[in-house]
Amino acid sequence: MSLEARIADYVATQMPEASDIVVDRLSRISGGASRETYRFRLSWLEHGASKSRALILRRDPPASLIDTERRIEFEAYRAFYGSTVPVPEMLWLEESSAPLDYPFFIAAEIEGFQAAPALLWTDPYLPSHGKLAERKWTILGEIAKADPVALGLTSVMPNVAPGDCWSRELGYWEQVLDDDQTEPLPIIRAAIRWLRANPPPPPKTIALVHGDYRTGNFLFDTAGNIHGVLDWEMAHLGDPLEDLGWSLNPVWSFGRNLAGGLVSNALAVSVWERSSGLKADPGALHWWTLFNCVKGQAIWVSSAKAWIDGGNREPIMVYPPWALQNAQDRAVLKVMGRL
Amino acid sequence: MKPNVSDVLLELSGLVARNAAPDIPPADRAGALGLTAALLAMASRTWDDAAHQLVIENRALRKLLHLEGDESDFRISALTAENARLRANLIDCHIAAEARDPELEAAIWTELVVSTERRLTQGSPV
Structure with a gap:
């Protein structure tokens, strides 16, 4: 049975009021090394009316460069839906492998916008960088100041004491390196x-950390607006400076020597401080930026290992x-002042 | 580079062959072949330089670490294995130098910077 037909069968179990369910225009979105991502159109009849909707399927692959729980990703998206942090609407989470071979979730597609960073360095996007940066770090500040308890996320994400944030994260990613490195x-x-x-x-407050907040993981337009923050699969509770440090990781400068390829580090930090109401202690931010370089390397090393082992x-x-x-x-080397 | 270039090229040859079949959906084919092209370009750029850079680096590391080494096998796989042996030694030496030998530590950092220049790829973001 085709993947389209299997998706339609699954949706029928979730929409008992619908009939004549059809899935078409199914195509895989390139990228997505941690989950297989497809877009498709869902059409159905409901109380005699014909309806359709553009949707996204995010399915676990056989092996991934990031091992995460899809429920955490799903709940993180759902927590922010309708808030000042723009995210797509989550529809169904399926943790069984029976319907589509691997666990997955289905969400609404936010149509008409771009995510590929390479577009940003071309017209008509070049004049939007200032506005886009303002939105990018303002939204990150909104995430940093959101209350994880009020969002209902403390029941799905492991809690952490403020004094343990750094050691838990460093220990986790160091272990990934120990397990997956194939060369010194x-x-x-x-x-x-x-x-x-x-x-x-330690941070003054525990925040929700997106875990992969960078240029390339949000949907933008030519005017510098952001319409959806994506890729929450590494979301967790922790120090809000962790996300800021990831956004300043030099690999996300795209060779432009600017934060996210957009503006200076100082400007990015000042926007984040204004939005979050938090102070980014320079020494602590330096630590989290260097930590995120280690985390990044762990992810690239894991990707290589998954390929070498034949899992993907x-x-x-x-x-x-x-x-x-x-x-x-x-x-x-750059963050440590050696380059 | 990991995974090894030769292993990746072999896998890509199979992927290209599979995508030559007429019943592959165009979107899937475009996704698979677009990335394949990017990887082939990266592999081509490292091809001529790979053995040369490994020999240079292995000699530099032996000199820095005062180690002997065998240079009878110039296949990339053999040079890579020797490079891994030397860089594992470099980590141990670096730890020791951090505690008691600032001059050696500085020399190790210099070699580490140069090692990343040897590995620079076109379009590297840093």
Whole structure:
């Protein structure tokens, strides 16, 4: 049975009032190394009326560069739907492998906007950088100041004490490196030693951390507006500076020596501070930026390992380690003042 | 580069062959072949330089670490294995130098910076 027909069968179990359900225009969206992402159109009859909707399917792959719980991603999206943090509407989460071979969720598609960073360095997007940066770090500030308890996220995400944020994250990603590295990583190991010897102060509040907030993971238009923040699969509770540090990871400068390829680090931080109402202690932010270089390398190394082990032989698993592993080492050197 | 270039090229040859079949949906074919093209371009750019850079780096590391090494096998797989042995030694040496030898530590950092310049790829973001 085709994937279209299997999706239609599944949707029928979720929409008992619908009949004549049809799935068409199914196509895979390139990228998406952590989940397989498809767009499709759903059409159905409801009380005699013909309806249709553009939807997104996010399905676990056989092996991924990031091991995460799709329920956490689903609930993070759902928590922010309708808020000042724009996200797509979540519809159904399926944790069983029976309907489509692997767990998945289905969401509404936010149509008509772009996510590819390469477009931003061309007309007509070039004049939008200032506005886009303002929106980008304002939204990140909104995420930082959101109350995870009020959002209902503390029941689906492991809690963490403020003093344990840094050690939990560093320990997790160091273990990923220990498990998945296929060659020695002298620069990353030196960075980890420095991080352990110079821990940051605890955050004043525990926040929701998106975990992958960067240019490329939100939908933008030519005017510099952001219409959807995507890729919440690494969301967790922690230090709000963690997200800010990830957004300043030099690999996300796209060779432009600017935060996210858009504006100076100082401007990005000032927008975030104004929006979040928090102060980004420079020493702590430096720690979290370097930490995120280690985290990035762990992700690229895991991608290579998943390909080498044969769990996932998609070309997308090769591209990140080939394109970014050395750049991530250079990012470490830059953040440590060695480059 | 990991995964090894030769292993990736073999896998890509199979992927291209599969996508030559007429019944592959155009969107799937475009996604698979677009990334394949990007990877082939990256592989082509490293091809001529790979053995040369590994020999240069292995010699530099042996000199820095005062280690001996065998240079009878110049296949990339053999040079890569020797490079991994030397870089593992470099980590141990770096840890020791951080505690008691600032001059050696500085020399190691210099070598690490140069090692990333040897590995620079076209369009590298950093």
